[in-house]
Ligand SMILES: O=C(O)CCC(=O)C(=O)O
């Protein structure tokens with residue numbers, strides 16, 4: 001009825017006019033409201049417009065289109081299909097009533113569509129968030145990283161310059177930071193082992209070996225107290241780390257390099273150019289054993305400190321390897337004999353205060369690429385370990401050192417054939433800072449040590465076949481360095 005318009009509204013206007021008159025009379029007599037007089041062609045024009053424009057928009061999935069069609073239905077249906085003006089016995093009544101109810105059903109369908117559309121935008125909104133990230137990834141990340149690296153002043157340089165927002169290159173993918181976090185005050189926490197009397201008292205020794213085995217198998221992490229390194233040495237070491245980072249930029253820049261064969265390597269993120277997102281952390285690395293640098297090659301704050309710290313750490317490392325050998329049922333000197341305590345490097349980390357800690361991370365989730373790590377951390381906190389798929393805080397204890405099993409011991413992976421755990425851990429960024437830590441890695445990094453490491457034969461059996469192929473430290477480390485902190489274990493590469 002509404003396809004031809006002509007000058008006066010076409011046949012639709014003709015059909016509508018008497019019906020509209022009846023309609024307006026009925027409305028007036030029932031409600032007392034006077035329906036205003038107007039040329040019926042305008043009503044037809046409006047109905048045609050609503051139907052035409054609404055129909056087109058509707059086919060494009062638009063809710064405006066649906067609203068226009070609803071308006072059309074509301075205007076046209078009660079007037080055009082006026083079954084109420086006919087006797088129930090009349091033929092017209094049946095036809096008009098059927099059409100009226102059909103149009104009512106159509107109206108219902110339109111309302112359903114509008115309801116669906118209103119609930120969808122909320123869902124789509126969340127899905128759209130990663131799209132913003134995809135867009136972010138399209139910026140010229142490589143050039144921004146290059147420019148940042150060329151400043152040679154790291155994250156501390158950005159903070160010193162007064163930035164108030166974390167640059168894009170440091171943005172972590174969404175949801176990496178908040179996932180599966182358990183606040184530290186729960187019934188579980190990483191074990192603290194008191195080493196007092198470990199060398200003097202045989203029953204204490206046996207008890208400690210048991211605790212080391214449990215902690216290394218369960219958590220891959222434990223803290224030690226009464227470990228023999230005086231608190232004053234630990235405190236002084238942290239002071240020296242801060243002092244290094246507070247050196248004049250020109251002095252510090254001399255050590256900024258990506259050449260990992262150097263004995264002193266200062267840079268921001270060893271995997272800056274390959275990692276998906278940069279970490280809010282600077283690091284200076286000292287390769288101290290077996291071939292230490294000359295004292296004059298060390299930055300001034302460490303010159304009279306590094307050798308003492310290394311000696312003390314080597315003694316502690318030998319003790320820990322003995323305890324772990326025993327825990328695995330091996331001769332106490334087994335791990336030392338296969339050179340696990342031969343190489344030692346210290347990673348001195350600096351985590352500047354972060355203006356938007358929720359956008360980035362101090363150190364991405366990773367396992368350590370070494371036999372064993374002994375970590376000195378300050379009072380700020382932020383280190384977390386993954387245990388049973390949940391993140392647990394490793395709370396700072398002033399006199400304690402944190403010990404964790406590395407990939408090459410993994411536990412026992414390469415040596416213990418998966419009996420020990422090289423646990424995943426990470427460091428959160430913090431608005432309070434700087435935080436400093438010293439991670440002492442027992443490993444012969446790039447010393448060409450030809451020794452092949454494989455799961456220890458004594459630990460293998462028919463039920464416990466080797467899970468990793470043999471490899472050298474150099475091969476393992478080369479793979480780790482190329483891979484970077486991408487969230488996957490470097491050990492996967494060596495699985496049989
Ligand atoms: O800074 C820390 O607490 C941990 C550092 C760390 O995990 C590492 O150097 O491998």
Ligand SMILES: [Fe+2]
Nearest residue numbers: 366367368425
């Ligand atoms: Fe680590």
